[in-house]
Amino acid sequence: MISVESIRIQDFRGIRDLTVKLDGKNFAVCGPNGTGKSGIVDALEFGLTGSISRLTGKGRGLLSVKEHGPHVNSRGKPQQAIITLDVVLCETGKKAKITRNVKSPKAPVIVPEDPDVRAAFAYAEKHPEITLSRREIIKYILAEPGVRASEIQALLQLEKLETTRSLLLKIANASAKELRPLELARNNAADQLMRAMQISDLKVAVLLEAVNRQRTILELIPIEKTEATTNIRDGLESQSASAAKVPKAQAKTDLSSAHAAIEALRALKTAEAWLEALQKIRMLKANEARLAQISRDAMLKAALEHFDEQSCPVCETPWQPEDFRAVVAAQRAALSEAAQQRAEAEQSLASLLTVLEALPVHLAPLIEHCRNLTEPIDPQALIGAVEAVNLRAQAVHSFLPLDATMAALENEITELAPANALLEGLGAAVALLPEPSARDAARDILTRGQERLEIWRGAAHDHSKARIKSQLAAQVHSIYGATCDAALETIYKDVEAEFRALYRTINGDDESAFEAQLTPSLGKLGFEVDFYGKGFFPPGAYHSEGHQDGMGLCLYLALMKHLLGDGFTLAVLDDVLMSVDAGHRREVCTLLKTKFPKTQFVLTTHDHVWLNHMRHSKLVEAKSALTFRKWHVDHGPSEWKDSDVWSEIDDLVGKNEIRAAAAQLRNYLEYVSAEWCARLGGRVEFKSHGKYELGDLLPAAVGAMNSLYKKAKASAQSWSNQRMHDEIDANHDVFSKAASETQAEQWQINPAIHYNEWENLQRQDFEPVVGAFKELERQLQCPACGDGFYVVHSGNEKESVRCACSNVNLNLKMKPR
Amino acid sequence: MSDLPEQDENNLPVADRVLLKFVDALALEESLRDVSARLKAVLISDKPITELALRQALFNESDT
Numbered sequence: 001m002i003s004v005e006s007i008r009i010q011d012f013r014g015i016r017d018l019t020v021k022l023d024g025k026n027f028a029v030c031g032p033n034g035t036g037k038s039g040i041v042d043a044l045e046f047g048l049t050g051s052i053s054r055l056t057g058k059g060r061g062l063l064s065v066k067e068h069g070p071h072v073n074s075r076g077k078p079q080q081a082i083i084t085l086d087v088v089l090c091e092t093g094k095k096a097k098i099t100r101n102v103k104s105p106k107a108p109v110i111v112p113e114d115p116d117v118r119a120a121f122a123y124a125e126k127h128p129e130i131t132l133s134r135r136e137i138i139k140y141i142l143a144e145p146g147v148r149a150s151e152i153q154a155l156l157q158l159e160k161l162e163t164t165r166s167l168l169l170k171i172a173n174a175s176a177k178e179l180r181p182l183e184l185a186r187n188n189a190a191d192q193l194m195r196a197m198q199i200s201d202l203k204v205a206v207l208l209e210a211v212n213r214q215r216t217i218l219e220l221i222p223i224e225k226t227e228a229t230t231n232i233r234d235g236l237e238s239q240s241a242s243a244a245k246v247p248k249a250q251a252k253t254d255l256s257s258a259h260a261a262i263e264a265l266r267a268l269k270t271a272e273a274w275l276e277a278l279q280k281i282r283m284l285k286a287n288e289a290r291l292a293q294i295s296r297d298a299m300l301k302a303a304l305e306h307f308d309e310q311s312c313p314v315c316e317t318p319w320q321p322e323d324f325r326a327v328v329a330a331q332r333a334a335l336s337e338a339a340q341q342r343a344e345a346e347q348s349l350a351s352l353l354t355v356l357e358a359l360p361v362h363l364a365p366l367i368e369h370c371r372n373l374t375e376p377i378d379p380q381a382l383i384g385a386v387e388a389v390n391l392r393a394q395a396v397h398s399f400l401p402l403d404a405t406m407a408a409l410e411n412e413i414t415e416l417a418p419a420n421a422l423l424e425g426l427g428a429a430v431a432l433l434p435e436p437s438a439r440d441a442a443r444d445i446l447t448r449g450q451e452r453l454e455i456w457r458g459a460a461h462d463h464s465k466a467r468i469k470s471q472l473a474a475q476v477h478s479i480y481g482a483t484c485d486a487a488l489e490t491i492y493k494d495v496e497a498e499f500r501a502l503y504r505t506i507n508g509d510d511e512s513a514f515e516a517q518l519t520p521s522l523g524k525l526g527f528e529v530d531f532y533g534k535g536f537f538p539p540g541a542y543h544s545e546g547h548q549d550g551m552g553l554c555l556y557l558a559l560m561k562h563l564l565g566d567g568f569t570l571a572v573l574d575d576v577l578m579s580v581d582a583g584h585r586r587e588v589c590t591l592l593k594t595k596f597p598k599t600q601f602v603l604t605t606h607d608h609v610w611l612n613h614m615r616h617s618k619l620v621e622a623k624s625a626l627t628f629r630k631w632h633v634d635h636g637p638s639e640w641k642d643s644d645v646w647s648e649i650d651d652l653v654g655k656n657e658i659r660a661a662a663a664q665l666r667n668y669l670e671y672v673s674a675e676w677c678a679r680l681g682g683r684v685e686f687k688s689h690g691k692y693e694l695g696d697l698l699p700a701a702v703g704a705m706n707s708l709y710k711k712a713k714a715s716a717q718s719w720s721n722q723r724m725h726d727e728i729d730a731n732h733d734v735f736s737k738a739a740s741e742t743q744a745e746q747w748q749i750n751p752a753i754h755y756n757e758w759e760n761l762q763r764q765d766f767e768p769v770v771g772a773f774k775e776l777e778r779q780l781q782c783p784a785c786g787d788g789f790y791v792v793h794s795g796n797e798k799e800s801v802r803c804a805c806s807n808v809n810l811n812l813k814m815k816p817r
Numbered sequence: 818m819s820d821l822p823e824q825d826e827n828n829l830p831v832a833d834r835v836l837l838k839f840v841d842a843l844a845l846e847e848s849l850r851d852v853s854a855r856l857k858a859v860l861i862s863d864k865p866i867t868e869l870a871l872r873q874a875l876f877n878e879s880d881t
Contacts, residue, residue, distance in 0.1 A: 161836070167867075171871060482842075484839060487838045
């Protein structure tokens with residue numbers, strides 16, 4: 001997998017042209033709502049996957065990537081909406097670049113085009129779950145068990161397992177179904193063979209005994225054993241007489257079995273199974289249209305897989321993704337119910353079908369006998385009956401249309417009456433046949449026996465082959481079910497343990513014995529959590545929203561660990577922890593930093609305090625953050641860059657637009673004073689509404705720096721470092737003068753007066769005010785690297801004041817006595 | 818044939834890891850070793866799994 005070095009966003013979502021350098025490190029994007037943070041999240045996701053989950057999937061209504069991915073000013077120009085990502089392949093350190101535009105999201109330009117680079121980007125493309133918003137994170141926690149199971153299965157990308165399971169089942173069912181007619185053919189062939197050989201059991205010994213009895217009559221050598229190629233007529237060809245055209249004994253047996261088959265069919269009409277099957281089919285009639293479409297399920301499933309979030313993959317009709325999925329899902333659900341009903345009805349018909357299909361088999365040899373008589377009988381009545389019964393069997397077998405099946409079952413088979421009459425005539429003709437001599441009868445039996453033995457061998461071979469296939473398919477499906485279920489259970493248990501451990505990490509203060517249960521069952525995934533030892537409940541039952549957010553994050557991280565393993569090198573968390581209270585944010589930061597050291601987190605937040613937590617805990621470095629201050633529809637977001645701000649203010653002052661300049665200055669000072677307080681430990685009086693003004697922040701920041709200078713001087717003295725002391729003292733003087741010029745302390749008394757005064761100043765009066773604050777900011781930054789000073793802690797103790805390049809390094813620790 | 822480098826087993830998608838357990842379980846039955854090898858080639862692949870491909874692997878049938 002990869003980490004992101006930088007991203008360039010052009011004409012995409014709310015951003016016109018922005019480059020963000022992440023340097024492969026954790027990165028935070030902070031700014032009020034509507035300043036463009038999510039544009040960066042969308043850009044990262046689009047750059048890696050070619051899609052934007054915010055614009056696709058459930059609840060996205062009329063949104064689409066192609067229509068709404070480009071900046072609003074570039075509507076209809078998706079080729080101008082371009083994302084370029086510079087990345088590093090984590091395993092090898094190789095650098096690569098991927099460029100995608102919204103017009104051709106699935107055809108990125110990759111440089112270099114090396115196989116390992118393409119593989120890394122292909123891997124990233126398959127994992128849109130690296131981007132996570134709060135809306136998505138909470139669904140794992142609060143969803144219904146069925147929905148949760150599908151969401152988590154989707155996250156873990158388990159669809160492949162379900163596809164394989166259903167295909168293996170389909171093959172096993174089809175193989176079992178293919179077996180039935182072959183079994184019928186084999187049994188019929190066996191029946192014919194037994195009748196030809198006048199035996200009632202098709203065992204080798206019984207058959208050989210019957211064969212050798214006839215061979216003895218014909219003075220042929222007995223056959224001692226049967227093999228696949230054994231011919232029971234062996235030696236008969238050398239004897240001159242040929243077999244009778246209609247062997248009397250055989251014909252009598254065939255007649256008798258044909259009568260029995262007709263009788264069995266007649267008896268069916270009053271059988272309970274027959275009536276039950278008819279009843280089921282009548283009930284299905286109302287749903288026949290759906291039944292006819294069962295085979296469309298595979299097509300519907302494929303349509304879902306190939307849906308590009310914009311138009312139907314079959315007819316290209318534009319669809320809203322949510323509507324398309326809902327329509328297809330409803331059709332598939334109805335088809336699934338219909339398929340179940342059909343399977344039940346077909347099962348009821350199976351035994352009836354056996355009787356129906358047996359009749360033509362019994363009538364077929366009699367047609368031959370009719371033709372072979374010295375005075376042939378027209379077998380048309382029998383042929384008509386065979387055709388009629390075959391048509392009915394076919395209709396029942398086809399099942400649809402239901403009218404044809406019902407007609408096949410309900411209507412009298414009128415062709416049976418003339419067939420019966422013909423059988424009577426045939427019986428009389430057979431009775432008149434001369435009784436064959438013992439030798440002729442033996443010859444007839446062996447000749448017919450050999451013919452039917454060959455047919456039986458073929459049928460038995462086909463059936464045996466199909467049976468082996470059917471058993472194999474059933475065995476493989478059974479092993480699949482067992483291993484897959486066991487493996488999934490293990491996965492869920494592992495995820496459960498990982499989740500529990502992660503959650504305990506962030507809530508160790510009051511839920512150190514926290515327990516959780518993930519319980520998979522029949523397409524559902526139950527999820528209950530322990531509430532302070534009082535029992536297990538759904539996560540939304542008693543835990544606060546903040547705790548639920550924490551659970552969502554922990555479950556997501558546990559799942560991602562299982563999904564990606566070492567490949568979990570990048571995660572984009574879009575304002576996911578807004579409800580987590582300040583007390584637990586530090587633990588969240590520690591969790592991300594310590595438990596996922598190889599993962600690059602890109603985090604967005606609208607809460608500046610949250611950003612400071614990330615910085616203080618070193619989850620993100622001071623420079624690995626971007627703070628948006630405002631957003632303009634034509635220009636996109638703008639950052640809090642001091643150089644830009646001062647230029648803007650100077651420009652406004654130059655144009656004598658003092659009111660605007662004053663507003664800009666105050667706005668910036670509120671932002672930067674909060675930064676100074678966070679970095680230097682400025683003490684600000686708590687306000688429950690959380691809104692701090694310049695009067696709250698600026699004096700606190702100045703006071704904190706003064707205090708730090710004093711502490712640094714005392715430290716230098718304790719170490720007897722006079723030179724250092726004097727140097728710090730000189731800097732402190734300069735700082736104090738700069739602070740004094742801004743009248744910082746007076747802001748605390750009545751900020752409104754000062755602000756209103758600014759607005760009424762003339763250019764020449766306001767310029768010194770701007771100059772004073774510029775100087776104050778300079779005094780709080782390193783002259784070498786430009787980074788603001790910050791306090792380094794050792795435990796709860798302030799250790800030093802530093803900057804990013806360590807050019808500034810004021811020791812605060814006293815020499816031990 | 819793809820020229821993409823093969824993934825480490827630990828970095829395989831979860832579904833593929835489960836499918837590997839399945840083909841390994843099949844291979845434990847001596848009579849199913851060949852089936853296991855053929856199914857592995859179909860299942861642990863980037864290509865979509867189709868009924869035809871599974872049937873061919875299961876029953877050692879050819880395209881024709």
